[in-house]
Amino acid sequence: MKTIKIAGVPEHFNLPWQLCIDNGEFEKMGIDLQWTDIPEGTGKMCQMLRDGETDMAVILSEGIVKDIVAGNDCAIVQVYVESPLIWGIHVAAKSDYQALSDLENTKAAISRYGSGSHLMAYVNAQNQNWATEELQFEIVNTLDGAVEALTNGTADYFMWERFMTQPLVDKGIFRRVADCPSPWPCFVIAVRNEFLKNNQQSVALILETINATTAEFKSIPSIDRTLASKYHQKLEDIQQWLQLTKWSQKPLEEKVLNNIQNQLFDLKIIDKKGTFAAIVKAV
Template sequence: MKTVKIIGVPEHFNLPWHLAIDEGAFEDRGIKLSWTDIPEGTGKMCELLNQKETDLAIILTEGIVKSITEGNQVKIIQEYIASPLLWGIHVDANSTYKSLNELKGTTAAISRFGSGSHLMAYVQAKQMGWETEKLKFNLVNNLDGAIESLTTAKADYFMWERFTTKPLVDSGIFRHLGNCPTPWPCFVLVGTDEFLSENMTLVKHIQEIINTYTTEFKQIPRIDATLANKYHQKLEDIQDWLHITEWSQKQLPETMLLKVQDTLKELDLIDKSIPVSKILN
């Protein structure tokens, strides 16, 4: 039995992996897939990949592309979620901010530099016509850190996946001011170069299994109720999320990868674009 380490965020996007593990789909192929939740998100996952503390990851597209251009020895194996990620923009429930325009010049809470919450703050600022070089950040590590940061006014707003943060809005901790969808497919499956070079057949088995699960995922009876219960969401919110979310079973299109790099370069978040062949497996 070959042990393979994989990491991802503890969010509803990744339930197909947990179902496949629980049902023994990987073990049937001689693979012990060891999953670890990383609540800190993409910035932390990039570090773990760089340190070779994991073999695979389900990670945000823009975050891993930036990391690869900076020398992280990782390749994108395939697109995992084909649809955009809907980033909710949140303030403390007792904050005086009533519109996105009022956030100009304020401080954003981010989990880590190079994380989605960091990179998407630039995308959002550009869309609003703000000067991105004047953005200010407060490092908060994870969702609990963001709550503490906003409630103590160390930061003014926080961007995180809309549906993951919805319970905090419903409970009166955050107030939701708006959304910023990613301009590209949001999650990809990646692996370290070392692992991929030594285990290509095994990786193909893993792809076949997860792609079977994601193809059939929305057809699972009462999957909306399962998701709502497991991730502490309202049923109607999960139904809305399922409606806008599409899993993928193919490689990330080269045109989309070029768009990600062009956007990051335009925002001065990467120094240069690199050939597609150095990013895609």
């Protein structure tokens, strides 16, 4: 049995992995796939890949592209979720900010630098014609940290996946002022290059297994109820999320990578662009 470590956010997107592990799908392939939930998100997972703490990660496209260009020795082997991530833009429920335009020149809470909440703040600012060089940030690490920062006023707004934050909106802790969809597929699967070189067949088996599950995921009986219960969501919200979410079983295309890199470059998040061959590896 080969032990392989994989990391991802503890969100509804990743339930297919949990189902495969619980059903012993990877074990049948001779793989002990050890999943670690990372509530801190993409910035933390980039560091784990760099440090060899995980072999693979299910990670936000923009975050891992930025980190590979910056020297993280890993590669994208597949798109995991093809649809955009819908980022809710949230303020504290009692905040004086009422509209998205009120948030210009205020402070964004982010999980960490290089995370989706950090990079998407730039995308949102560009969409609103704000001066991106004027953006201010407060590192909060997790969703709980964001609740604390917005409630006590050390940050003014927070961008996070809108369905995972919906319970906080329902409870009157956050108020959502707008949405900002990512302009690219949201999640990809990344692997450390050293690990991939030595374990290509195992990685291929993992992809084959998860792809078989994601292809059928929406047709699993009562999957909406399972998701609603596990992630403390209202059934109608999960049903809407399922309609909007499209899993992928395909590699990242060069034109999509170019779109991501071009936007990151324009926003001065990266100062150079990597080649397709260096960032995307076929398995």
